[in-house]
Amino acid sequence: MKDNRSQEQNRQTRRARLSIWFFCGILMLADGLVLLGQGIFERFGQKAATVLANLQPTLWWGVLLTIFGVFYTVRFRPATHSTD
Amino acid sequence: MLSLASSFPVLGVQMTRLNPVDVLILLLYFALVIFIGFYVKGSTNTSEEFFLAGREMSAWVAGLSFVSANLGSLELMGWAGAAYQYGMLATHWYWIGAIPAMLFLGIVMMPFYYISKTHSVPGYLHLRFGEGARALSAVSFALMTILMSGVNMYAMAVVMQTVLGWNLTFSIWVGAGTVALYVMLGGLRSAIINEVLQFILIWAGAATIPILGLIEAHGWTNLKTQIATNIGNTNYTHLWNTLGGFKDNPMGVHWTGIVFGLGFVISFGYWTTDFLVVQRVLSANSLRSAKMAPVIGAAFKMAIPLIVILPGLIALGLHNADGSMVFHLVPGSVAKATGQHSYDDVLPLMLVRYCGPGLLGLGITALIAGFMSGMAGNISAFSTVWTYDLYSAFINKRASDRHYVAMGRWSTVIGMLVSIATAYLVMNAASIMDYVQALFSFFIAPLFGTVILGMLWKRATRAGGFWGLLAGTTASIGMFVWVRLNADGLRYIAMSPDARPMAENLYRALWSWLICVVVTVTVSLMTNAVPTAQLAGLVYGVTPLPSDGAEKLWQKPAFWAVVVIVVFFILNIVFF
Numbered sequence: 001m002k003d004n005r006s007q008e009q010n011r012q013t014r015r016a017r018l019s020i021w022f023f024c025g026i027l028m029l030a031d032g033l034v035l036l037g038q039g040i041f042e043r044f045g046q047k048a049a050t051v052l053a054n055l056q057p058t059l060w061w062g063v064l065l066t067i068f069g070v071f072y073t074v075r076f077r078p079a080t081h082s083t084d
Numbered sequence: 085m086l087s088l089a090s091s092f093p094v095l096g097v098q099m100t101r102l103n104p105v106d107v108l109i110l111l112l113y114f115a116l117v118i119f120i121g122f123y124v125k126g127s128t129n130t131s132e133e134f135f136l137a138g139r140e141m142s143a144w145v146a147g148l149s150f151v152s153a154n155l156g157s158l159e160l161m162g163w164a165g166a167a168y169q170y171g172m173l174a175t176h177w178y179w180i181g182a183i184p185a186m187l188f189l190g191i192v193m194m195p196f197y198y199i200s201k202t203h204s205v206p207g208y209l210h211l212r213f214g215e216g217a218r219a220l221s222a223v224s225f226a227l228m229t230i231l232m233s234g235v236n237m238y239a240m241a242v243v244m245q246t247v248l249g250w251n252l253t254f255s256i257w258v259g260a261g262t263v264a265l266y267v268m269l270g271g272l273r274s275a276i277i278n279e280v281l282q283f284i285l286i287w288a289g290a291a292t293i294p295i296l297g298l299i300e301a302h303g304w305t306n307l308k309t310q311i312a313t314n315i316g317n318t319n320y321t322h323l324w325n326t327l328g329g330f331k332d333n334p335m336g337v338h339w340t341g342i343v344f345g346l347g348f349v350i351s352f353g354y355w356t357t358d359f360l361v362v363q364r365v366l367s368a369n370s371l372r373s374a375k376m377a378p379v380i381g382a383a384f385k386m387a388i389p390l391i392v393i394l395p396g397l398i399a400l401g402l403h404n405a406d407g408s409m410v411f412h413l414v415p416g417s418v419a420k421a422t423g424q425h426s427y428d429d430v431l432p433l434m435l436v437r438y439c440g441p442g443l444l445g446l447g448i449t450a451l452i453a454g455f456m457s458g459m460a461g462n463i464s465a466f467s468t469v470w471t472y473d474l475y476s477a478f479i480n481k482r483a484s485d486r487h488y489v490a491m492g493r494w495s496t497v498i499g500m501l502v503s504i505a506t507a508y509l510v511m512n513a514a515s516i517m518d519y520v521q522a523l524f525s526f527f528i529a530p531l532f533g534t535v536i537l538g539m540l541w542k543r544a545t546r547a548g549g550f551w552g553l554l555a556g557t558t559a560s561i562g563m564f565v566w567v568r569l570n571a572d573g574l575r576y577i578a579m580s581p582d583a584r585p586m587a588e589n590l591y592r593a594l595w596s597w598l599i600c601v602v603v604t605v606t607v608s609l610m611t612n613a614v615p616t617a618q619l620a621g622l623v624y625g626v627t628p629l630p631s632d633g634a635e636k637l638w639q640k641p642a643f644w645a646v647v648v649i650v651v652f653f654i655l656n657i658v659f660f
Contacts (some may be wrong), residue, residue: 017127019144020277023120024284030112031288031446038105038442048440052296056252061292 019076029069035062098249099437100428106445109427113285113449114262117278117456121266124274131488134209134271135203135468136367141276143343143373149276151388152283152363156458157451158239160290160392164434165427167396168413170335170586171311171320172659174396175389179323180347181651183382185355187645190378193356194365195629196539198374205359205365206473206533212622215477220553222473224527225359226466230499233462234506240455241342243508247432247448256507259452263459264500267467268493272367275464279364282453283384289450290391293431296438297586310401314409319402323659326545329582336584345590349597350525353532359463369483372632375641382648386655395434463503526564529587529593530556533600541608542616542623548608556600 001037039059102110128134141149166174185268202208208224210218241255266274312318319326326332329337355361355378368374374539389574395482402410411433412424419426425433435447476483483491534553537544566573577595578587619626634640 018123020280023116023277024281027113027116027281028288031109031282034109034112035442035446036104036211042440044472049428050440051437052300053440055299057292057296057438058440061446 016076021072022076022078023073025069025074025076027069028065029073032065032067032069035059036066038062065084090459098245099247099432100444102248102445102448103441106448109442109445110449110452111127113453116281117262117266120281121269121274122276124266124270126271128269128271129183129486129489131471131485131492133273134489134492135407135472136363137271137273137276140369141365141367141373142369143376143380145160145276145280146365146368146377148283149279149367150361150377151381151384151446152286152493153361153364153461154389154458155283155286155454156236156461157243157454158236158285158458159336160451160454161243161428161431163392164431165397165413165429166466167393168400168411168430169396169415169427170333171315171397171400172323172393173326173333173335173337175323175393175659176342176346178385178389178393179349179424179652179655180342182355183648184347185351186382187649188352189356189362190375190382191642191645193535193539194369194374194378195632196622196624196627197362197366198368198371199627199630200316203472204469205357205362205531206469209534209538209549210473212619213534213544214546216550217534217546218473220557221527221531222469222477224557226469226474228523228527229360229462229466230502231506233459233466233499233503235510236455236458236462237305237503238507238510240452240459241511243432243451243455246429247436247451252511256504259459260500260504260507262495263456263463267460267464268496271489271492272363275363275460276367278460279457282457285446285453286450287391289447289453290431292394292443292447293434293438294390294394294398297395297402297434297613301398302400307398307401310403311397313573314401314403321397323658324654325660330578330580330584330587331582334346336592337587338580338583341578341587341590341594345583345594346632347530347531349593350590352536353528353593357535358528359469360461363465363468367494370633370637371630372634372641375632376644377390379641379644379648383644383651386648386652389592392431396430399430399434431463447485456541459503463496463499466499466648468501470495493521525589525593526557526560526596529597530600534604535596537601537604538547538623540624542619542626543608543613544604545608545614547611548604548606549624551607552600552602552604555603556596560592561600562597563595607657 018043035058039056040052042048043059044057048058127138132138163174163177166177184532197205197208200208200211202211204222206218206222209221237256237260240259241250241252244250244255245252266278270277298304298307301310308318308321311320324339327337327342328611330336330338365374366379398415399411400430404410411430413427414422414424416426416428418424432451435444439447471488475491475495480487488516530553533556537552538549563573563577567577574583574585574588575581578591580587583591616626621627632641637643
């Protein structure tokens with residue numbers, strides 16, 4: 001059995017914990033920015049040798065992931081949210 | 085549920101190579117995964133925290149983790165290949181083969197698992213049927229999870245070698261080392277966080293394929309026409325209207341096998357008693373969350389055919405300017421001999437077709453994440469069952485909580501080392517992989533019979549539970565051996581001379597479940613009933629179920645379960 005003090009410490013630990021959604025947000029943001037950079041490079045440089053490369057899927061997918069990532073990173077940033 | 089035994093990667097010609105930008109995406113993922121392991125370690129000090137994530141996960145997290153633990157890459161690639169081979173029939177394994185069972189778990193069974201405060205499914209069997217049933221279930225489960233982890237590991241290594249030319253040993257040790265590290269450090273909590281991350285990543289990495297594929301095929305209606313032209317009939321784009329006879333569909337199955345074998349026994353067995361998935365729901369922070377988690381999981385499960393089945397169908401429908409098919413995929417056995425691409429290569433082939441630098445890295449990272457999710461699910465479930473249901477139950481009953489946490493961490497590492505040994509064993513004798521997958525299926529169907537009778541029928545006794553489980557499992561193994569020794573046995577098991585191998589799994593599960601139920605009922609009626617007072621909290625009818633706290637309609641798990649089942653019926657009618 002835990003005593004009250006350790007329970008309180010556990011609660012404090014939980015309060016300081018990063019949200020699962022924050023982790024999802026920063027990974028999508030990082031991947032989105034990498035894709036965005038690659039997409040811009042392809043837009044003004046050499047296109048990828050893939051089917052439908054003319055639609056610039058890397059650029060648009062990068063935009064989508066960046067928006068998703070920014071939303072989740074900001075919405076669940078550590079200062080305002082604790083656990084999942 | 086794993087793809088049936090046909091799903092096995094075949095070594096072939098290297099498809100592509102990674103650019104620096106792809107490597108960067110891969111490294112970002114590995115860095116975050118390892119960071120999470122170290123970050124979570126500080127809050128996994130007690131056994132409740134290590135093995136059940138402190139029972140503080142929200143319904144959304146538990147639900148996504150629940151469905152993600154099942155969404156391994158072996159499953160993704162296997163069923164994408166099955167869609168190329170069998171058409172839309174493969175969707176049954178995602179819809180009727182999952183949704184009703186997931187909802188049943190959430191609404192009917194979860195209250196018993198949750199309020200009994202058990203740590204595992206073998207733990208529930210211990211409370212309901214005693215040590216014998218628990219030991220049988222725990223030993224078989226521990227053995228199978230560790231073997232499946234090794235199979236996952238080897239499959240990942242083969243895929244990475246086929247797609248990228250990576251060394252098998254490098255892939256096995258990097259994948260295993262990473263998973264072992266984050267599960268050992270953070271236990272189930274770390275596994276769950278990573279599974280949610282992996283679920284998002286799998287969608288981010290794989291969703292571009294069906295989008296670009298549909299654009300290339302000029303929409304769904306045109307794709308159906310192209311498939312009908314390539315195949316010569318319209319059977320590949322229907323769910324039900326070809327299931328009237330074994331000969332009428334490419335899978336060689338009958339609707340009774342799909343509805344009763346898959347939709348009832350296999351599906352309910354897997355989703356309601358396989359501890360690998362149930363463990364995720366047990367981590368929920370309240371009864372309402374525990375009931376909602378499978379409902380949320382079911383909603384997402386219904387969408388997965390978009391990234392698994394659709395790419396297989398698109399590959400089946402694409403054709404060149406001269407009318408020939410773009411992809412000529414062959415069975416694994418043929419691919420081994422001829423060097424062609426097998427059915428299971430369809431997802432990586434589509435990835436290479438549509439994804440350039442960056443997107444390719446994201447797709448490969450998604451595949452690796454899926455493999456790691458499969459390994460982590462197996463290894464964290466193994467660690468729990470070993471520590472709670474074998475070590476603390478039979479070897480060391482009176483150790484401290486800290487000791488059991490340490491045992492959980494050590495069993496993670498040792499379990500992973502045994503898995504690596506399994507991976508090398510499979511490498512030297514590839515057919516073992518098919519047998520390992522089959523072995524897993526032996527225990528699922530009878531276990532469902534035992535658990536469901538235990539929960540819903542108070543007259544079921546301890547002896548009945550044990551002998552029913554043993555008889556069902558033995559019968560399942562017996563039928564498997566029979567068909568291997570004499571292929572003619574299949575016509576009797578599936579009750580049709582036209583049945584094909586896919587039907588064997590469905591009907592074998594159905595028979596082994598029936599045998600388990602009949603033996604359990606018979607033995608129970610011949611033995612003394614368990615006093616009702618001992619069944620409180622374990623059996624329907626003698627347990628006052630506590631309120632889940634939902635007051636408004638939209639808070640009730642049952643309401644959302646109805647919404648999901650209505651969508652499920654609509655989808656089945658649309659694609660009938």
